[in-house]
Amino acid sequence: MLSDRFGRSIDYLRLSVTDRCDLRCTYCLPKGFKGFEEPADWLNFDEITRLLAAFARLGTSRIRLTGGEPLLRRNLPELASRLASLPGIRDLSLSTNATRLDRYASALKEAGVSRINVSLDSLDREQVMQITGHDSLPKIMAGLMAGKAAGFSPIKINMVAMQSLNDEAIDAMVEFCMEQGFVLRLIEAMPMGKTGRGAAFLDLGPVQARLKRKFGLQEQAAEIGGGPARYLTTEDGRCSIGFITPISQHFCATCNRVRLAVDGTLYLCLGQEEKFEFRPLLRGGASDAELEAAIRAAIELKPQQHTFREAPMKIMRFMAQTGG
Numbered sequence: 001m002l003s004d005r006f007g008r009s010i011d012y013l014r015l016s017v018t019d020r021c022d023l024r025c026t027y028c029l030p031k032g033f034k035g036f037e038e039p040a041d042w043l044n045f046d047e048i049t050r051l052l053a054a055f056a057r058l059g060t061s062r063i064r065l066t067g068g069e070p071l072l073r074r075n076l077p078e079l080a081s082r083l084a085s086l087p088g089i090r091d092l093s094l095s096t097n098a099t100r101l102d103r104y105a106s107a108l109k110e111a112g113v114s115r116i117n118v119s120l121d122s123l124d125r126e127q128v129m130q131i132t133g134h135d136s137l138p139k140i141m142a143g144l145m146a147g148k149a150a151g152f153s154p155i156k157i158n159m160v161a162m163q164s165l166n167d168e169a170i171d172a173m174v175e176f177c178m179e180q181g182f183v184l185r186l187i188e189a190m191p192m193g194k195t196g197r198g199a200a201f202l203d204l205g206p207v208q209a210r211l212k213r214k215f216g217l218q219e220q221a222a223e224i225g226g227g228p229a230r231y232l233t234t235e236d237g238r239c240s241i242g243f244i245t246p247i248s249q250h251f252c253a254t255c256n257r258v259r260l261a262v263d264g265t266l267y268l269c270l271g272q273e274e275k276f277e278f279r280p281l282l283r284g285g286a287s288d289a290e291l292e293a294a295i296r297a298a299i300e301l302k303p304q305q306h307t308f309r310e311a312p313m314k315i316m317r318f319m320a321q322t323g324g
């Protein structure tokens with residue numbers, strides 16, 4: 001089992017398969033952004049599979065495909081299938097904006113992806129256009145319904161909640177998720193890059209208290225998915241709302257994850273600079289034993305916590321470049 005200097009077990013890897021995206025969410029990528037990695041620098045499927053097999057031998061059991069927009073990576077179901085069948089991997093999931101999910105949902109399900117998270121910040125078409133920079137709501141809805149039909153379970157909706165932008169859209173989203181059987185997760189915007197810093201912070205503490213009263217929600221005893229969200233559920237236990245509060249109440253003490261960017265850079269924390277480059281090792285003939293030793297050395301670099309509150313100007317890279 002991999003564990004870091006602070007005794008945390010690291011068993012979860014988020015894999016960014018591309019840093020590109022077809023949307024430009026205001027809190028994530030700037031309009032007109034073109035500073036993406038060169039495809040020649042992207043790890044290919046053989047390199048990714050070999051590296052993740054080494055992680056799995058050291059105890060990584062969960063992988064999430066993310067990006068940028070992961071469905072822009074050609075032949076993603078093939079990669080998914082290779083990763084799902086690695087010994088030791090027991091959970092493969094996907095984060096997507098869903099604009100292309102109607103095309104790929106069945107193939108991804110068959111490949112072994114069991115759960116999906118879909119980003120959706122409002123149900124109002126104009127507001128979604130304002131936030132994502134495109135008239136994307138119809139495509140997102142088609143993708144979501146295709147995901148449901150393909151049998152992904154659970155489907156979680158990730159909604160970045162922002163003051164005076166989509167805060168009034170929260171209640172309608174709660175009702176929509178209750179109707180559809182989706183798990184809603186409300187997320188505080190993080191100051192990553194100038195886009196993240198430009199997002200109007202909304203403290204989810206008071207929102208949580210208000211939703212609790214309005215929808216009769218109760219604290220959930222067991223966590224769902226072992227992640228940072230704290231969940232409330234309806235009395236009958238059928239609907240859950242998660243709160244991801246990196247700013248108002250951080251959860252670094254139980255952090256169990258690292259992020260591998262498309263160019264083979266392992267980021268040890270979203271909110272810090274520590275990183276380790278795997279591409280030179282993979283392309284320089286490193287043995288499996290050397291890869292494993294490098295992974296252990298990289299995990300040693302994991303910092304204790306982010307400093308988004310104390311040093312909000314620190315992280316220049318955008319979320320899509322790290323693999324959110």
Ligand SMILES: C[S@@+](CC[C@H](N)C(=O)[O-])C[C@H]1O[C@@H](n2cnc3c(N)ncnc32)[C@H](O)[C@@H]1O
Nearest residue numbers: 028067068069096097119158189190196319324
């Ligand atoms: C970077 S996206 C990548 C996957 C996919 N494109 C998507 O949108 O789900 C992953 C998650 O990061 C979130 N995200 C992006 N920038 C953020 C920020 N500055 N603060 C908080 N969450 C952010 C998005 O809302 C999304 O749920």
Ligand code: SF4
Nearest residue numbers: 021025028068097320
């Ligand atoms: S949050 Fe996801 S969909 Fe939105 S710009 Fe970032 S990577 Fe693209």
